[in-house]
Amino acid sequence: MTDLPAVPDPRDMRVSNDDRERIARVLHDSMAEGRLTVTELEERLDKVYAAKTFGDLEPVTRDLPVANQARAVGMPQPVASPSHRIGGRGTSSSAVAIMSGTDRKGVWTVPPTFTSIAVMGGVEIDLTEARFEDAETTIQAFALMGGIEIYVPEDVTVQVNGSGFMGAFENSVRDQAQPRPGTPLVKITGLAVMGGVEVKRRKSTRQKSKEIEE
Known part of the structure; x- marks a missing residue:
């Protein structure tokens, strides 16, 4: 029986510019709601724009209520309108x-x-x-x-x-x-x-x- 090829971990997939912008909008909204300080926002944004894979983005939103949606790696995500x-x-x-x-x-x-x-x-x-x-x-x-x-x-x-x-x-x-x-x-x-x-x-x-x- 032929072995099936290994399924790649979605967290190892490369992120796009739209993926980074989506997570950045989540962080901005969290700061506006009082969940993050300005300093925390700036620190996390640095990590977002340096991220290469979905796995790199996971820790950035892990402690936020919207983390599950933001970490839906490998799934198409709608880009929020500029109303963010x-x-x-x-x-x-x-x-x-x-x-x-x-x-x-x-x-x-x-x-x-x-x-x-x-x-x-x-x-x-x-x-x-x-x-x-x-x-x-x-x-x-x-x-x-x-x-x-x-x-x-x-x-x-x-x-x-x-x-x-x-x-x-x-x-x-x-x-x-x-x-x-x-x-x-x-x-x-x-x-x-x-x-x-x-x-x-x-x-x-x-x-x-x-x-x-x-």
């Missing part, structure tokens, strides 16, 4: 720089209304790794002899409606009038007086990693 960015409580409602500089970046949650003021100073608002408390967010930007830079990732729709007086309110992001299904909408408004507000795109580190791998 929506949820949680706002961690900061303003950024003010008066003759100084400040920023909001990294992993943070944006409330429905966020105010940024720069008076003879500079403010940087980076939404690349941010979550949003609501599906629609308004950022009010006011610059007086100062500058405000707002970086928006590609999976967030932007509507800009600001004015400049002896200054500039510049928008280098040209989105459609209505948000794409499942994506957060960020409305940016305000005034630049003898200063500048600039809205532009920035790719996330994960998007850059995927492009390099491809």
Whole structure:
């Protein structure tokens, strides 16, 4: 009787970029629910993006309630919609720089209304790794002899409606009038007086990693 070939362990199968992104979304949701700290999230994300097999991903979600679904190795998994960015409580409602500089970046949650003021100073608002408390967010930007830079990732729709007086309110992001299904909408408004507000795109580190791998 002919011996049957050995069945490979599913945990030894190579993971794809979509598999890594799926697990990353699980971790972001767990952080928003208070199951993980920001430090724990960053540590686990490092392991996710360094993972080569499904077995490498197992320990990352083992102690989370969704671990069984996330560890369904060898089974097709639906890719969550970009709405994984929506949820949680706002961690900061303003950024003010008066003759100084400040920023909001990294992993943070944006409330429905966020105010940024720069008076003879500079403010940087980076939404690349941010979550949003609501599906629609308004950022009010006011610059007086100062500058405000707002970086928006590609999976967030932007509507800009600001004015400049002896200054500039510049928008280098040209989105459609209505948000794409499942994506957060960020409305940016305000005034630049003898200063500048600039809205532009920035790719996330994960998007850059995927492009390099491809």
